[in-house]
Amino acid sequence: MKAEWKKQFNRFNKRMTPCRQAIIDIFEEKRKHLSAEEVYILLRKKRRKVGMATVYRNLDLLSQMGLLHRLNFGDGKEHYEMARISPAKHHHHLVCTRCGKAVDYSELVGEEHEFLNRLEKKLGDKYDFSIQSHQIYFYGLCKDCR
């Protein structure tokens, strides 16, 4: 995986810095959705001086490079998660509209993915879009908020 990433950094003419490595490490360790603020706090435990701006810059970069997925759960801030490239562990989200909890699901991904691919092709052709990714969100109330 390290190798894959190095390649990505080269492709983008970007340097793999200690700060960026640390951010990647955090996502590998935590394996969950993190906001910029949360990453910042975790990062400060590893390194003395970190600027909020650097966190935002790097989360943005890593997202553009495809190493992170940027998610919006409707709570006013962006969330990020590791893009599990290999093996491609595809999943989507169930979001509680009251408490904001976001749960991963990967049920029916096989069937889902087949369907979405078909749709993607159709839409790309019809609307002249080169589609690169998709997100599905189910909104509702979790059992604690019902």
Next chain:
Amino acid sequence: MKAEWKKQFNRFNKRMTPCRQAIIDIFEEKRKHLSAEEVYILLRKKRRKVGMATVYRNLDLLSQMGLLHRLNFGDGKEHYEMARISPAKHHHHLVCTRCGKAVDYSELVGEEHEFLNRLEKKLGDKYDFSIQSHQIYFYGLCKDCR
């Protein structure tokens, strides 16, 4: 349709005010995605004094009441569109990650909806969620941004 909405307002113990009516009119006339700012500007053409806060409050209320759908296209602000209750004209979105353009699509909605209903039931049971809605976003580059 007016009747449906009146009912909704009663259910929520809310009043149908001139301001709210004007906002609904705007969405009926424009029939497209509008940000709070855009609604505010259009609203000022109809009524002298309007506060930004009132616009936000009402967009929020109308969304909770199910008359509007709140959409996030990743450009840092929320967008709203009329929820076409009857006939239920279901659609989702294709979003250009460069220019932010958002295109409606309703291809395969029949098949899609059947599939999503099945998935929704499965997920609701398994994760103990009462699912109320969903959104699908396809991200990519439109023809002008390629």
Next chain:
DNA sequence: GAAAATTTTGAGAATGATTATCAATATCTA
């Protein structure tokens, strides 16, 4: 390996969208 060129970073200010406050108005209820 040192100097020059390039990239990245941290600190803080600035921005922009959204929310909170609160007194004045409008609407509903009895």
Next chain:
DNA sequence: TAGATATTGATAATCATTCTCAAAATTTTC
């Protein structure tokens, strides 16, 4: 109509994110 309740507009406040810019780190060139 009086009293209760809901809504509004103006403004300030908040919060996430972006900008600015000089210092530090890294890479490239000689």
